[in-house]
Amino acid sequence: MPKPRSNLWPNRRLPAFSKGTTEPPFNAGFACFALSWRSPQRGGRGIYRIKPSSPKKQLHLRKPTKIERNLSVSPMKIATWNVNSLNVRKPQVLNWLAQQQPAILGLQELKQINEAIDGSEFVELGYQTLLNGQKTYNGVALVYQDALGEPSDVVCDIPGLDDPQRRVIAATFGDLRVINAYVVNGESIESEKYRYKLNWLEAFSQWLAAEIAQHPNLVVMGDFNIAPTDADVYDPERFKDAVLCSQPEREHFNRLLEMGFTDALNRFSSEEGNFTWWDYRGGGYRRNHGLRIDHILVSPAVQAKAIACHVDKEPRGWERPSDHAPVVLTLA
DSSP states (O other): OOSSSSSTTTOOOOSOTTTTTTOOOOOOTEEEEEOOOOOOSSSSSSSEEEEEEOOOOOEEEOOOHHHHOOOOOEEEEEEEEEEEEEHHHHHHHHHHHHHOOSSEEEEOOSOGGGGGOHHHHHHHHEEEEEEEEOOSSSOOOEEEEEGGOEEEEEESSOOOOOOOOOOHHHHHTEEEEEEEEEOOSSSSTHHHHHHHHHHHHHHHHHHHHHHHHOOOSEEEEEEEEOSSSSBBBBBBHHHSSSSSOOHHHHHHHHHHHHHEEEHHHHHHOOOOOOOOOEEEEEGGTTTTTTEEEEEEEEEEHHTEEEEEEEOOOGGGSSSSSSBBBBBEEEOO
């Protein structure tokens, strides 16, 4: 397995929870832990592949090759993907991992408790999994290559925020801190859920200010449920002052940029209509009626190593797709 080119991309193994941190309680079916089960035989299951000739782009099983099981950590790809139910979309996730081989993948909307998620298929592809799941709604995960070693300083949920919803998971891989978040949708600006969203964003912003001060190499990614500008909306007039596009939400997003974060996709792509979410209804994807609400924000030190960021729209056209597409950051 190739060695990392600098200490930012680690190959040492560290304790799952660093000294001084408190392991989250295992209650009410909500818990944050790593799936570390190892198969006695790697490669026994197939990798999901797209059959090009299939008009419906159905997923077909194929046994992984030796090269595909030899996962690399350099250059390093970090990705975020709201899968809108891991139980439904797990074949697509495994297929995408086998094709793209990111070092770290943040997933949102697992909609499953940790105990319901079988991590063995990830392990067979050379990945381990940190989970913060919840039944029916929400839930986040970090899927990471074995080559990175055990993460440290694992945190589930925003510290100090009394919130039963599982929306955040963070971990440190060597010198690289990664935070994966599923921000509140908000429903409508007249609803209690919108006020809950703004309060949640305030707590999130305060925590991230402390995190970027403590961790020079920081990536914050996930489904933010915020379209930062009118250019990130297919029909700005229709969404004017609506949830996802309201001024208070955009102000919270801009506060993160003022802290020193860079919006990686905005930095590397000037493509018009470069959305990450499309409604299932009304032919949203076919007509490119979408929003850019999934983001990867990076600290200055990480931005200095970034060489690309793009939306991988192919999975949105697969059979039974998520309504979101992965966003992928590449670091040298």
